Amino acid sequence: MKKFFLKSSIVFLAFTFFIYTTVPTVLADAISGEQIVTLGEDLSQSQRETVLNEMGIENEEDVEIIYVTNEEEHNYLGDFIPAAQIGSNAISSARIELRDDNTGIAVTTNKITYITGSMYSNALATAGVSGAEIYVTAPFDVSGTGALTGIMKAYEATTGEKIDEEVKQAANEEMVVTAELAEDEDIDEDEAVDFMNKIKEKIEEESPQSAEELRDLIERLANELGIDLTDAQLDRLVELFDNLRNLNIDWGKVTDTIDATKNWISDFAESEEGQGVIRSVVNFFQSIWDWFLSVFSND
Numbered sequence: 107m108k109k110f111f112l113k114s115s116i117v118f119l120a121f122t123f124f125i126y127t128t129v130p131t132v133l134a135d136a137i138s139g140e141q142i143v144t145l146g147e148d149l150s151q152s153q154r155e156t157v158l159n160e161m162g163i164e165n166e167e168d169v170e171i172i173y174v175t176n177e178e179e180h181n182y183l184g185d186f187i188p189a190a191q192i193g194s195n196a197i198s199s200a201r202i203e204l205r206d207d208n209t210g211i212a213v214t215t216n217k218i219t220y221i222t223g224s225m226y227s228n229a230l231a232t233a234g235v236s237g238a239e240i241y242v243t244a245p246f247d248v249s250g251t252g253a254l255t256g257i258m259k260a261y262e263a264t265t266g267e268k269i270d271e272e273v274k275q276a277a278n279e280e281m282v283v284t285a286e287l288a289e290d291e292d293i294d295e296d297e298a299v300d301f302m303n304k305i306k307e308k309i310e311e312e313s314p315q316s317a318e319e320l321r322d323l324i325e326r327l328a329n330e331l332g333i334d335l336t337d338a339q340l341d342r343l344v345e346l347f348d349n350l351r352n353l354n355i356d357w358g359k360v361t362d363t364i365d366a367t368k369n370w371i372s373d374f375a376e377s378e379e380g381q382g383v384i385r386s387v388v389n390f391f392q393s394i395w396d397w398f399l400s401v402f403s404n405d
Contacts, residue, residue: 141203142264144256146196147173153245161201174256186282198253200242207237210367216243218250224299229281231363310357317348
């Protein structure tokens with residue numbers, strides 16, 4: 107049994123290395139349109155250069171750069187996660203490239219250990235963002251909780267659209283709540299993201315008018331999906347979506363953006379470039395499997 111876990115761990119680590127070193131680069135090559143970069147204010151000069159080079163930006167004068175402060179991160183996250191988790195330095199950075207509106211939000215990440223691309227996408231959809239391709243990164247492993255603040259700030263600067271401050275805070279709260287759900291050993295990241303999406307869809311369909319109606323909606327949906335929520339998790343979700351319900355969120359646009367994001371990912375997978383990525387993954391696993399057999403065939 108120990109040998110089995112050792113072999114599985116090696117294959118998993120190899121897969122993780124492939125995803126983190128290959129996929130973000132391939133997606134970045136497909137980006138076109140106006141772009142803006144957000145950098146953590148506390149990056150050192152060498153870290154800043156490393157991040158910009160990774161983003162494919164050779165000349166800083168070719169792109170608008172917006173800086174995000176640690177104070178701003180605490181402002182939007184301080185009510186939802188401990189100050190120690192936010193930290194004392196703004197490090198997370200992002201490149202935002204605009205596409206046509208209503209085409210969804212595609213987010214890839216590198217060196218972001220806590221927040222996934224889908225978590226960013228969903229929170230941004232709630233904030234009214236659509237039509238953007240985003241790459242979030244850092245010079246070393248970070249949680250990534252502060253990146254959303256920079257992305258929304260950059261989106262406002264690029265489009266001229268103002269996102270209400272309460273909506274920004276609520277989007278950050280949604281991101282954190284989703285990540286907390288994914289920490290549950292019985293709920294994986296995809297399940298947490300899908301659950302949050304379906305709550306939004308049900309809110310659009312049923313228009314709950316009170317916290318009690320929201321609680322019933324969330325409990326019913328959790329049961330349908332086979333998700334066993336603790337009382338604390340249920341209370342947290344009710345609090346979040348009751349807050350969102352009172353912020354005049356356009357749930358139709360939110361769900362349209364989520365659907366458009368799924369369609370964009372599906373279209374990419376079916377495209378020639380997407381098929382190239384899939385072939386690369388298949389070939390990678392074939393080489394890993396061949397190596398795996400050669401190393402352990404005599405065990």
